[in-house]
Amino acid sequence: MxxxxxxxxxxxxxxxxxxxxxxxxxxxxxxxxxxxxxxxGGTRKMYVCTSCLKSGLVERA
Numbered sequence: 612m613x614x615x616x617x618x619x620x621x622x623x624x625x626x627x628x629x630x631x632x633x634x635x636x637x638x639x640x641x642x643x644x645x646x647x648x649x650x651x652g653g654t655r656k657m658y659v660c661t662s663c664l665k666s667g668l669v670e671r672a
Contacts, residue, residue, distance in 0.1 A: 612640065613643040614658065615643055615658060615659055615663060616659060617659055617660070618660060618663055620660045621643075622641065624636070624637070642660055643659065643661075644659060644660075645658055646658075646659050646671060649671070654672035657669075
């Protein structure tokens with residue numbers, strides 16, 4: 612599973628609870644995209660979450 616290179620955001624795990632209160636495993640995946648980013652004057656492909664892209668922490672190439 613991809614993890615954000617900026618904020619280290621990844622997948623979260625927990626329990627899905629039904630109406631009858633039965634528990635089963637659940638995984639929440641973060642919205643991580645593979646984008647080309649400007650780094651040190653060059654471009655690099657990185658996994659970045661959409662909240663980092665939206666807040667302007669990285670600059671797209």
